[in-house]
Amino acid sequence: MIFVSVGSHLPFDRLVQAVDEWASKNPQADVFMQIGSGSYVPKHAAWTRILPIETYRARLAECDLFIAHVGIGSILQALQAGKRMVLLPRLSRFGEHTSDHQLHTAHRFASNPAIAIAETEADLGRLVSQSVSLGDYASSLSAHASENLLQGVTTFLAQSRERPMTDPDSPVGVALIHPIDPRGRKVGGIETFIRDYIALRPANMQLLLIGVDGFGDLPLGKVTSLKVRGRDVDFFPVMRVPDDVESVPTGSVLKAVIPRLFLSVLRYYFPIKKILSAGKYSLDLRRMELAPLATLFRVPSVQMLHDGATKDKAMSSLIKKFWFVKQMAESYSVKHSGTFYCVNDDLTDRLRREYPKHKNKIKTLPTWANPQIFQVAEYEFDLQVNVFYAGRLDLFKRPDLMFRTIAALKRKRSDVAFHYIGDGNPDDFPEYDEIRDITTRHGRLSSEELARLFRRMHVGILTSDFEGMPRVVMEGLMMGRPFACLHLPQLEKVIKDGVSGYLVERTAGHVEEHADRLHDLYERMRDGRIQPETVSTYVEPFSAVNLLGRLWGDHVALQARWRERRSPGLS
Amino acid sequence: MRPAFEGWKVVYVSTFDTHASELSSERLRTLPDATRFQKWALVRAAMRALVVVAQERPDAIVTTGSAPMLMLILFGRLFGARTLWIDSIAQSEEMSLSGRIARYVAHKCVVQWPSVTRHKSVEYWGSVIG
Numbered sequence: 001m002i003f004v005s006v007g008s009h010l011p012f013d014r015l016v017q018a019v020d021e022w023a024s025k026n027p028q029a030d031v032f033m034q035i036g037s038g039s040y041v042p043k044h045a046a047w048t049r050i051l052p053i054e055t056y057r058a059r060l061a062e063c064d065l066f067i068a069h070v071g072i073g074s075i076l077q078a079l080q081a082g083k084r085m086v087l088l089p090r091l092s093r094f095g096e097h098t099s100d101h102q103l104h105t106a107h108r109f110a111s112n113p114a115i116a117i118a119e120t121e122a123d124l125g126r127l128v129s130q131s132v133s134l135g136d137y138a139s140s141l142s143a144h145a146s147e148n149l150l151q152g153v154t155t156f157l158a159q160s161r162e163r164p165m166t167d168p169d170s171p172v173g174v175a176l177i178h179p180i181d182p183r184g185r186k187v188g189g190i191e192t193f194i195r196d197y198i199a200l201r202p203a204n205m206q207l208l209l210i211g212v213d214g215f216g217d218l219p220l221g222k223v224t225s226l227k228v229r230g231r232d233v234d235f236f237p238v239m240r241v242p243d244d245v246e247s248v249p250t251g252s253v254l255k256a257v258i259p260r261l262f263l264s265v266l267r268y269y270f271p272i273k274k275i276l277s278a279g280k281y282s283l284d285l286r287r288m289e290l291a292p293l294a295t296l297f298r299v300p301s302v303q304m305l306h307d308g309a310t311k312d313k314a315m316s317s318l319i320k321k322f323w324f325v326k327q328m329a330e331s332y333s334v335k336h337s338g339t340f341y342c343v344n345d346d347l348t349d350r351l352r353r354e355y356p357k358h359k360n361k362i363k364t365l366p367t368w369a370n371p372q373i374f375q376v377a378e379y380e381f382d383l384q385v386n387v388f389y390a391g392r393l394d395l396f397k398r399p400d401l402m403f404r405t406i407a408a409l410k411r412k413r414s415d416v417a418f419h420y421i422g423d424g425n426p427d428d429f430p431e432y433d434e435i436r437d438i439t440t441r442h443g444r445l446s447s448e449e450l451a452r453l454f455r456r457m458h459v460g461i462l463t464s465d466f467e468g469m470p471r472v473v474m475e476g477l478m479m480g481r482p483f484a485c486l487h488l489p490q491l492e493k494v495i496k497d498g499v500s501g502y503l504v505e506r507t508a509g510h511v512e513e514h515a516d517r518l519h520d521l522y523e524r525m526r527d528g529r530i531q532p533e534t535v536s537t538y539v540e541p542f543s544a545v546n547l548l549g550r551l552w553g554d555h556v557a558l559q560a561r562w563r564e565r566r567s568p569g570l571s
Numbered sequence: 572m573r574p575a576f577e578g579w580k581v582v583y584v585s586t587f588d589t590h591a592s593e594l595s596s597e598r599l600r601t602l603p604d605a606t607r608f609q610k611w612a613l614v615r616a617a618m619r620a621l622v623v624v625a626q627e628r629p630d631a632i633v634t635t636g637s638a639p640m641l642m643l644i645l646f647g648r649l650f651g652a653r654t655l656w657i658d659s660i661a662q663s664e665e666m667s668l669s670g671r672i673a674r675y676v677a678h679k680c681v682v683q684w685p686s687v688t689r690h691k692s693v694e695y696w697g698s699v700i701g
Contacts, residue, residue: 146697160653
C-alpha cells in the first residue's frame with residue numbers, strides 16, 4: 001500500500017493531484033491518501049480528510065511507500081517507522097505555506113537514503129514508480145532530543161522554579177491558625193510542620209500564629225512575641241489547652257479542640273481582624289473545618305489537607321459519627337481557598353475528581369524532614385537490633401499489626417529491641433504483652449531529641465492503613481535509617497526495596513514477611529549493602545525549604561491577585 | 572523532550588487533539604490551529620490561549636512553536652510564566668516569523684540548527700531529534 005499524507009495543516013492539492021494522476025496510470029497500485037482540507041478530491045485512489053493518530057500510525061506502519069509534503073513531523077514519524085518516502089515541498093508562491101522553508105528542510109534531508117525529494121509534480125510520479133518496489137529502509141533515529149537541548153531546557157526550567165513571584169523583599173504576612181502552642185513538645189506531623197514553618201520562613205515573612213496556650217501563662221486575645229528555634233513569631237493564643245492533653249477527641253464535638261478553637265477565634269474577631277487588615281495577611285490553614293474563618297475575616301487562604309482518612313477505614317468513633325461535618329468542611333474549603341494542598345498524590349487525584357471545577361488549585365505538597373536537625377549519621381552497632389516507631393497509636397496506625405510484627409521478629413532473633421516514641425499507650429493493645437520486655441517507651445520527644453535517638457536506631461517500622469506522608473519515615477530516611485512499611489502508594493517515591501527499605505504487600509502472611517524484611521534490612525546495614533548516605537538521597541526532593549518555598553510563593557501570588565481584584569484601577 | 576520535564580506537573584498544549592492517546596498520565600489542552608493568513612482563526616486561537624493560560628497558570632512554558640503557541644507565550648508571560656521558544660526544526664535556514672517575534676516576547680529563544688543563530692541572544696542548544 002502507498003500511504004499519502006499532506007499533513008493536517010494546510011491543503012496541498014498539487015501533491016494530491018500528482019499522486020492521483022500516477023494512480024490512474026498504475027491501477028494495480030493500492031493507494032490511500034489523507035488529503036486534509038484540500039479542494040481537489042482523488043478519483044483513482046481511496047482517501048480521507050484526516051485520520052485519528054492511531055489509525056495514521058497503523059497506516060504508516062503497514063505501507064510500502066510513504067508520500068508526503070516536506071513536513072518535519074511527517075518525516076520524523078516515517079523515519080521512526082523505517083519507511084522509504086517520496087516528498088514534495090510546499091511552495092509559498094502557490095500559497096501552500098507561509099514560507100519556502102520546506103525547500104530548506106528538503107535540502108537538509110536530501111542526503112538521507114530513505115528519502116527522495118521531488119522537485120516537480122512530474123518528478124514525483126517518476127520517483128514513486130522507482131521507490132515503490134524497494135521496500136522498507138531500516139533507519140536508526142533517536143526518539144529523544146539531543147542531550148544538550150535536554151540539559152538546556154532542564155536548566156531553564158530550574159530557573160523558573162527559583163523565580164520570585166513579585167518583589168522578593170516586599171513584606172508578606174501569613175497567619176497560621178492551628179491548636180498548637182509553639183513552645184509545646186508535641187511531635188505530630190502538623191506540629192513539626194508549623195515549627196519548621198516558623199524557623200525556615202524567609203526574612204520578609206511576618207508570621208502570626210493564632211493558637212492555644214499550653215502552659216496557662218500567656219494573656220489570651222493579645223499578641224505575645226516568642227522566639228521559636230531562634231526566630232521571632234507573633235503568637236496570639238485564643239484559648240488554653242494543657243500541652244500534655246491528647247488532641248484526639250473522645251467525648252462530644254463541642255469538647256473537641258477544633259470546634260472550640262473556631263469559636264475562640266471568633267471571640268477575638270475584632271482584634272484579629274485589625275491585625276490582619278493592617279498587615280495584609282493571608283491565612284494558612286491546616287484543618288479544613290477552619291476554612292470559613294477566611295471568609296469571615298475576608299482574607300485569601302491557602303488550605304492544606306494532612307490526612308487521607310476515608311469513612312470505611314478504622315478511626316476515632318467521633319470522626320465517623322460526624323462524617324458529614326468533614327464532608328461539608330472539605331467541599332467548603334476546596335471551593336473557597338486560593339490554593340488547596342494535599343499531602344500526597346492520591347488525595348490530590350481524589351479531590352480533583354470530586355471537584356473538577358477547582359482542579360487547577362488542588363496540588364500536592366508532601367511533608368519533609370528538617371535537614372538542619374535530621375542529618376545523615378553513620379550506623380552505630382551494639383548488641384541489639386533497634387527497631388523504632390514514632391507517632392500516635394491511633395487505630396488506623398494499626399499498633400496491633402506493628403506489635404505482632406515485632407513479636408514475629410523477636411521469635412526470629414533474640415537481640416531485638418523495640419523503641420516507641422510518642423505519648424500513645426501501648427497497654428491498650430493485648431498484642432503488646434508479648435513484646436513488653438523488649439520495648440523501650442521514650443515518651444514524647446522534641447525533634448532534636450528524636451534526631452539524637454535516631455543515631456542509635458537501625459530500622460523503622462510502619463503498619464498504618466493510611467497516611468499522608470508520614471513524618472517519622474521522612475525523618476528516619478533523612479538520617480539514613482531504612483524502613484520496612486506496609487505498602488502505601490505514596491511511599492513508593494521514597495522507599496526502594498532493598499535500598500532504602502521495603503514495602504510489604506498486604507497478603508495473608510504479611511506479618512511474617514514484614515518481620516523477615518526488618519531482619520534482612522538490618523543484615524544489609526551490617527554488611528554495608530545499605531549505606532546511610534544512599535538512603536537519605538531518596539528524601540532529598542522533599543527538603544523543607546524546597547517545599548515550603550512553594551507554599552510561600554502561593555501566599556505571595558494569592559495576596560497579589562487578591563489585592564488586584566479588590567482595587568481595580570490601582571497599581 | 573520528556574526527560575527534561577521530570578519533576579514538573581506537565582500540561583501539554585497542542586493544535587491537534589488526536590495526540591491525546593500518546594500522553595498517558597499528562598493532561599492535554601488544545602488550541603485551534605491558525606496561520607498568519609487566517610486572521611479570524613488567529614484571533615480565536617489567541618482567545619483560547621488566554622483561557623488556557625488563565626486556567627493553568629503555568630510556572631514555565633516551553634514550545635516548539637507555530638503562531639498559536641506564540642499567543643500562549645505572550646499571555647503566559649503576562650501571567651508571570653518563564654517562557655522558552657524553541658524554533659521549529661523545519662526552519663533550517665532562517666528563523667520562522669513567529670520565532671523572530673518570539674525573540675522579543677519569550678525569555679529565551681533557541682533554534683535547532685547551528686546555522687540559524689544569526690541573531691544576538693538566540694542560541695543553538697541541539698535539536699529534538701538527537
